[in-house]
Amino acid sequence: MPAPRLTEVTTVACLFFIFLVPFAAAGLALMNVGLGRSRSAGHMMMASLCALAVAGLAYFVCGFSWQGFIGSPGHVLTLSGKSWNWIAEEPLFFRKLSFDGSATSLTALFQIFCVGLAALIPLGSGADRWRLRASCLSTGLLAAWTYPLFAHWVWGGGWLAQLGVNYGIGRGFLDAGGASSIQVLGGLTALAVTWILGPRRGKYSADGMAPAIPGHNAVLVLFGCVLALIGWIGLNSAGAILFTGAEASGAAMIGINTMLAASASALTAAFITKVRFGKPDASLTANGWVGGLVASSASCAFVSPAEAVLIGSIAGAVITFSIEWLELRMEVDDPGGSVSVHAVGGIWGLLALGVFGQFQRPVLNVATDSLPGAMNGIVSGQWLAQLIGVATLLGFVLPLTYCVNRLLNRFYPFRVSVEGERQGMDLHELGAGAYPEFVTHTDEFLPR
Amino acid sequence: MKVLGFLMLLAGWFLVLAAIVLFAAPPFRAAFVLTGIAVEALGLILAFRSHLNPREDEE
Numbered sequence: 001m002p003a004p005r006l007t008e009v010t011t012v013a014c015l016f017f018i019f020l021v022p023f024a025a026a027g028l029a030l031m032n033v034g035l036g037r038s039r040s041a042g043h044m045m046m047a048s049l050c051a052l053a054v055a056g057l058a059y060f061v062c063g064f065s066w067q068g069f070i071g072s073p074g075h076v077l078t079l080s081g082k083s084w085n086w087i088a089e090e091p092l093f094f095r096k097l098s099f100d101g102s103a104t105s106l107t108a109l110f111q112i113f114c115v116g117l118a119a120l121i122p123l124g125s126g127a128d129r130w131r132l133r134a135s136c137l138s139t140g141l142l143a144a145w146t147y148p149l150f151a152h153w154v155w156g157g158g159w160l161a162q163l164g165v166n167y168g169i170g171r172g173f174l175d176a177g178g179a180s181s182i183q184v185l186g187g188l189t190a191l192a193v194t195w196i197l198g199p200r201r202g203k204y205s206a207d208g209m210a211p212a213i214p215g216h217n218a219v220l221v222l223f224g225c226v227l228a229l230i231g232w233i234g235l236n237s238a239g240a241i242l243f244t245g246a247e248a249s250g251a252a253m254i255g256i257n258t259m260l261a262a263s264a265s266a267l268t269a270a271f272i273t274k275v276r277f278g279k280p281d282a283s284l285t286a287n288g289w290v291g292g293l294v295a296s297s298a299s300c301a302f303v304s305p306a307e308a309v310l311i312g313s314i315a316g317a318v319i320t321f322s323i324e325w326l327e328l329r330m331e332v333d334d335p336g337g338s339v340s341v342h343a344v345g346g347i348w349g350l351l352a353l354g355v356f357g358q359f360q361r362p363v364l365n366v367a368t369d370s371l372p373g374a375m376n377g378i379v380s381g382q383w384l385a386q387l388i389g390v391a392t393l394l395g396f397v398l399p400l401t402y403c404v405n406r407l408l409n410r411f412y413p414f415r416v417s418v419e420g421e422r423q424g425m426d427l428h429e430l431g432a433g434a435y436p437e438f439v440t441h442t443d444e445f446l447p448r
Numbered sequence: 449m450k451v452l453g454f455l456m457l458l459a460g461w462f463l464v465l466a467a468i469v470l471f472a473a474p475p476f477r478a479a480f481v482l483t484g485i486a487v488e489a490l491g492l493i494l495a496f497r498s499h500l501n502p503r504e505d506e507e
Contacts, residue, residue, distance in 0.1 A: 005460075071452075077467050080469050132498045161467055163468070167468055169477075178492060195495075276469055330496045330497070330499075330500070331500050332496075332499075351464025380474075381470070381474060381478075384474075384477070384478055384481060387482075387485065388464055388468065388481060388487075391460065391481065391484055391485050391488060392463040392464070394457060394460075394461075394485075394488050394492060395457045395458060395459075395460045395464065395484070395488045395491075396458070396461050398454075398457060398492075398495075399454045399457050399458055402454065403454075
């Protein structure tokens, strides 16, 4: 089955966009650092770097062989006469991959950055208490198994992408920029990690109060937002070219939609916090900005700019309330807001594609010889395909990532000792603080 | 309750898969998928509730 071919112009443009993606990782890493405590800042940045490294290596060893690419050979299960492509069967260590500028080699390059991005998301939730080696092991599992499996279903011509061809459900599950395989998968892993780790000490008191533990550096957080925008423009544009067959000329609209969704989301979050608390909240506005980027990812190539503004506005509102609801009602101590921003924002973005998506060109999300129905059709039911993808994330990916991390936690405990948490992750795990002139705060360890 | 929550998440997903395979008519398929998602929602609520933290004075 042939993979989609790219023109020379599209190949060069795609390469350029792919090389922007690490900016998104830099942005997320800075945000995670800024939203955590000062005594764990160095540790968080170190963990981010290690996560990128482990994810890249694990993906190289076996991740790509499970994920494959559109048109790659896969293990197929036949149900009621229809083939369900469950997992790819590429060789390990990128063997047989020719680095000739083909769509396949660009996919491998793009994915090695994307898997690192997905690995950074749970770090924000485990801030101030997740041990470095445990986070590296968890990242290895994510990059070697969870991410490739789901990404194959969406981006490798797997059964979710085949829903259109096999069952006439829309054009199959669509996700141009990784709202599902990167963002929601990372966000659900963050939720699993938060559940396993438990809250930071002093977060929830006996009288039911949940005092805010503010991030230590708003400048890092807000600068991270700007870097993330650059990365997301690359992420959405390259993803749309590689996994939906968009032309390089479509990147202008994708960039505009990405920017508009982030802007609308951030301003909505700022407005809501201003109305509710009297002043706009920097960290929630930053979360709104990234939430808008996340929400734009799935649909960036298929909606108009006005619809992108609407998607972003709703994302900003949903994420702001979700962060508060999870923290106060569900007692999910998520310092980086990763669960709300990436999981909730991503799910909204995926559903929004089903509601607002317009398809004026062929969508090449499966191998080209199996496309006629999806390309020309007047097929309806895209919302149902998106719903099935979301159901798969919640019903399969969340239990899977929870069980895998729970098992890992049994053999190698995730959580740092009480003494380590008091001392700060920097001193306890790295032996030196990020800001040596600062004193360590101990107020939350005083007897109540 | 924790295990039950995750089992319900899985059960909801299997309902969704069954809907794709068993029903060809879009309305029935959609209804069955929505039922699966409702089961998943219940499982998610159970999973969240089972992870509510014990108060520190109860530890």
